Amino acid sequence: MLEATIGRPYALHVHGNSDTTGAIRGVETIVTGLKWKRLREPLSIVGEVDAAVREACWELGATVVASLMPA
Template sequence: MAPMPTLLVVHHTPSPTMQAMLEAVIAGARDDTIEGVTVEVRPALAATAVDVLAADAYLLGTPVNIGYMSGALKHFFDQIYYPVLEATIGRPYALYVHGNSDTTGAVRGIETIATGLKWKRLREPLSVVGEVDAAVREACRELGATVAANLMKN
C-alpha cells in the first residue's frame, strides 16, 4: 500500500490575525471530505529540508513585514533551498499572506523563490489586507481544502 500523500503547512504566526488564518487553513485541509491526505504543520523556524522532502505539496503562510515576507519564512527558504532543489521540482504550492497595507512585495518574493525551486503554483495567492473577518476565514478554509483535495486526486 502506497503511503498517503502529505501536505506540509509552513507558517509564521506571530499575531491573532495570522493565528485565525492558520486555524482556518488547517480546518480546510483536514476537512472530513478529504480522505487519504496527511497534513503536517510546522512553524517556519522549525520546518526543515527533511519535512519538505517528505511532503507532496506545500501551503505557506506569512505576515508582511516591512513590505516583504517574514524573516522566519525567509529563514525557512534559506535553510531548505539547496537541499531540496532537485528533489521537489514540480511539486504544487499555495500561499496566504496578510498585510496591514500591502502584500505585493511579500507575494513577489515568495513566488520568485518558488519559481527558482521550480514548484508549481496551484492557485492565486490568498492576499489579505486589513481585518480577518468571516469571509477571509472562509477563503482560508477553502484554500486549505483546495490544496489538500488536489493531493487526494493523485
C-alpha cells in the first residue's frame, strides 16, 4: 500500500519555541523511508510569528501548489 506513495512531493513547516531540529530530523527520517521527494528545505521557525514568517509560509504553500500543477 505504501509503495503507491513513492515519489510523492512534500514540504515541511515546523514552528517551535526554542528548537525544531529534532522534529525536522524525525519527519525527514520518516519521509526518507517512504521515498518521498522534498520540494525544498524545511521551513524552521523559532519564536514569534511575524510578517516575514507568514510570507515564508505563503511561499512554501505556493511551492507545493506549483508542484501539483500538470506540466
